[in-house]
Amino acid sequence: MSADSRNDRGAERSEEAGLLSRAQAGDAAAFGRLVRVHQRRVFACALHVLGDAAEAEDAVQETFLRAHRALAKFDGRSELSTWLYRICMNVSLNILRKRKRTAASDLADPRLPEPVADPTQGDTDPRRAAEATRLYGRLAAAIDALSPSLRTTLILVCIEGVSQKDAAEALGCPEGTIAWRIHEARGRLRALLGEELAAEIAEVAAASRRRPT
Amino acid sequence: MSGEDLRKRVSEALDTPGGIDAPAHAALREELAHDADAAAWAADVVRLDALLRGWPAPARTEAFWEGLAARVEQRVAGARGGAGPDLTSPPYFDDEDARVARRTTPVGGGVDAKRLDLEAKRAEFSLEQLSQLGDPAPRATGRAAPSMSVATAAVVPPSVAAPPSAAASAARAVESPAMDAPRPVVVDPPPVVEAAMRAVAPAPPTGTATGARRAGEAVARVRDDAAPRSRPARAPWGAARCAAAGTSRGVAVRGGARVAAQLPAAADAAPATPPAPPRGDAGAGVVPSWARSPAASRSRRRRRWSSACS
Numbered sequence: 116m117s118a119d120s121r122n123d124r125g126a127e128r129s130e131e132a133g134l135l136s137r138a139q140a141g142d143a144a145a146f147g148r149l150v151r152v153h154q155r156r157v158f159a160c161a162l163h164v165l166g167d168a169a170e171a172e173d174a175v176q177e178t179f180l181r182a183h184r185a186l187a188k189f190d191g192r193s194e195l196s197t198w199l200y201r202i203c204m205n206v207s208l209n210i211l212r213k214r215k216r217t218a219a220s221d222l223a224d225p226r227l228p229e230p231v232a233d234p235t236q237g238d239t240d241p242r243r244a245a246e247a248t249r250l251y252g253r254l255a256a257a258i259d260a261l262s263p264s265l266r267t268t269l270i271l272v273c274i275e276g277v278s279q280k281d282a283a284e285a286l287g288c289p290e291g292t293i294a295w296r297i298h299e300a301r302g303r304l305r306a307l308l309g310e311e312l313a314a315e316i317a318e319v320a321a322a323s324r325r326r327p328t
Numbered sequence: 329m330s331g332e333d334l335r336k337r338v339s340e341a342l343d344t345p346g347g348i349d350a351p352a353h354a355a356l357r358e359e360l361a362h363d364a365d366a367a368a369w370a371a372d373v374v375r376l377d378a379l380l381r382g383w384p385a386p387a388r389t390e391a392f393w394e395g396l397a398a399r400v401e402q403r404v405a406g407a408r409g410g411a412g413p414d415l416t417s418p419p420y421f422d423d424e425d426a427r428v429a430r431r432t433t434p435v436g437g438g439v440d441a442k443r444l445d446l447e448a449k450r451a452e453f454s455l456e457q458l459s460q461l462g463d464p465a466p467r468a469t470g471r472a473a474p475s476m477s478v479a480t481a482a483v484v485p486p487s488v489a490a491p492p493s494a495a496a497s498a499a500r501a502v503e504s505p506a507m508d509a510p511r512p513v514v515v516d517p518p519p520v521v522e523a524a525m526r527a528v529a530p531a532p533p534t535g536t537a538t539g540a541r542r543a544g545e546a547v548a549r550v551r552d553d554a555a556p557r558s559r560p561a562r563a564p565w566g567a568a569r570c571a572a573a574g575t576s577r578g579v580a581v582r583g584g585a586r587v588a589a590q591l592p593a594a595a596d597a598a599p600a601t602p603p604a605p606p607r608g609d610a611g612a613g614v615v616p617s618w619a620r621s622p623a624a625s626r627s628r629r630r631r632r633w634s635s636a637c638s
Contacts, residue, residue, distance in 0.1 A: 143405065150397045158396070159385055168386075172396060179400045180407055185416045198416070205415040228384040254379060264421035264429065273380040279343065287418020292429045298339040299425065305372045312372045 131195060139186050146186070150179050153196055156275065157203050163270045164207040166259060168225040174210060178203045193284045200277065201285040204267050211263070227251050250315055257307040261300055268296040269304075334359060334366040335373075342377050 131152070137145035154175055161174035181202050182189075189198055227248050258266055271277045271285060272293065279297075283290045305312065337356055341348040348356065348370065360367040 143401070146404065147397060147401050150400050151393070154393060154397055154400070155385065158388075162386055163383075172399075175396060176400050176403055180403050181412075181415045183404045184407070185414065188416060201418060202415050205417075205419050208419055209415075225386060226383075229387065250379065251383065254376075262421075262423035262425040264423050264426040267419070267421075269380070273377060274383050276381065285418070288429070294340070294343065295429050296425065297343065298336060301339060301342075301373050301376060302335070304376055305369065308376070309372060312375055313368075315375065 132191070135186075135189070135191070135195060138183075139189075146183060149195070153199050154179070156196065157199055160200060160203050160270060160275055161207050162226055163258070163274055164204070164267060165210060166224060166226060166255065170210055170214075171225075174203060174206045177206045181206065194281060197277070197281045197285045200271060200275075200281075201287075204271075204285065208263060208267070224252060224255055226255050246315070250311060253308055253311055254304070257304050260307065261303060265296050265300040265303070268293055269300040272297055273300075331363070331366055331369075334363060335369055338366070338370045338373060342373065347377075348374060 131149070134145045134149050134152075138149060157178055158171055158175050161178070162168065162171040165171050165174065178199060182199060185202075189195070228251060229248075258269065261269065268282060268286065271282045272279060277285070279290050279293045283293050286293070334356075338348060338360070341350070341353045341356055344350060344352070346352075360370055
């Protein structure tokens with residue numbers, strides 16, 4: 116990490132701490148600013164857990180409403196984002212428990228990227244983009260098949276990029292449990308997607324051989 | 329090394345900065361080169377990890393985000409009270425994986441700070457250390473217990489004795505101010521006793537210790553009743569007092585305040601200093617127990633008991 120990025124991060128934290136203290140004192144504008152800073156990652160988290168855009172929007176609203184009610188209890192020992200992730204997971208799991216239907220993972224899944232490119236490979240081949248979208252669809256279905264504890268941990272750590280330490284804080288369990296869940300989820304996803312992953316890896320390797328240097 | 333151990337090491341390596349390609353994991357890559365199955369598993373998981381970490385964020389317009397934030401602000405502004413469960417606590421998972429995780433050692437046997445803390449506390453409260461502490465059970469020492477504690481705390485049930493609270497406490501303080509024995513439960517006299525005291529007892533003259541003295545007498549009488557029967561009872565002393573007061577001894581024991589309230593007015597004029605020891609007349613009963621030495625008290629009681637019997 117460079118000195119500039121460390122300085123930027125420090126400035127962000129300082130600004131967030133100021134907004135937080137103002138929001139805790141009842142400043143609605145400061146809370147609105149915090150909502151705008153964090154709503155994207157909260158929405159992405161809820162969307163991956165729920166697989167439904169409308170429900171994810173409801174989850175975002177409920178998350179910030181609950182956070183506003185409990186703002187006085189937030190003591191700043193963890194990151195605000197970690198605290199919001201925890202509330203978001205609770206809200207999303209509540210929605211999942213109340214849900215009667217099972218969301219179908221298909222090409223209309225709001226979690227899937229637009230089939231214009233493979234974001235992990237950086238090329239713009241339409242065929243590759245369509246394959247990547249299909250692969251993500253299979254991946255989303257496999258994630259939905261995981262148990263809630265494995266799914267939420269995998270989403271937080273592997274998709275949202277939350278550190279295992281912060282994930283442990285958000286989910287209220289030791290870091291060793293987070294590591295175990297990640298290992299277990301990887302193994303199960305690999306068992307579900309093994310053949311497609313192998314085929315996809317072979318395709319990527321072939322594409323890299325065809326790609327002009 | 330088994331395949332599962334190798335897979336765990338691959339998983340751990342993926343969670344470190346630089347992933348499995350980091351220089352620190354050269355030995356792991358060397359092992360994978362000799363294990364085709366583990367190498368295939370590692371390749372799939374590495375690809376899977378890349379897909380997960382590269383999952384594109386949902387594409388939404390700025391208008392969407394602004395509208396979402398506005399709806400949040402609208403709900404927050406219109407929200408009333410704090411209804412609903414607290415969702416700031418960690419989520420609880422009741423699935424089988426969560427139960428297994430609670431029973432499973434962390435991957436790679438990693439050291440967990442919370443677990444170490446719990447283990448330290450477990451050692452702190454271990455049975456082995458508790459067994460090294462002193463025996464908490466009481467042991468007989470051969471020494472007599474303080475008479476006050478036996479008489480007031482062990483023998484007299486509070487529901488039966490019902491001593492006058494404030495006066496009895498004052499008397500106890502005078503008799504044994506530094507006593508550490510457990511105090512009996514103090515029960516305030518019933519309202520009827522209080523009313524009788526106000527109606528019958530004249531106001532004590534200034535400079536007397538009437539209340540404390542009366543309460544001291546009541547406590548002394550309770551002590552006498554609780555004493556072993558091998559000692560001579562104080563029947564003449566108490567009988568004379570009770571006869572003068574026009575009440576029975578049982579009532580006197582049960583309600584010291586009432587007896588004290590019905591004592592002759594002459595007794596109220598007693599000085600605050602301990603009076604001289606009685607000489608066998610009817611006024612002997614006004615001498616409180618704390619003003620007499622144990623030996624003199626015993627001899628006086630014996631004399632009175634024999635004279636009353638004769």
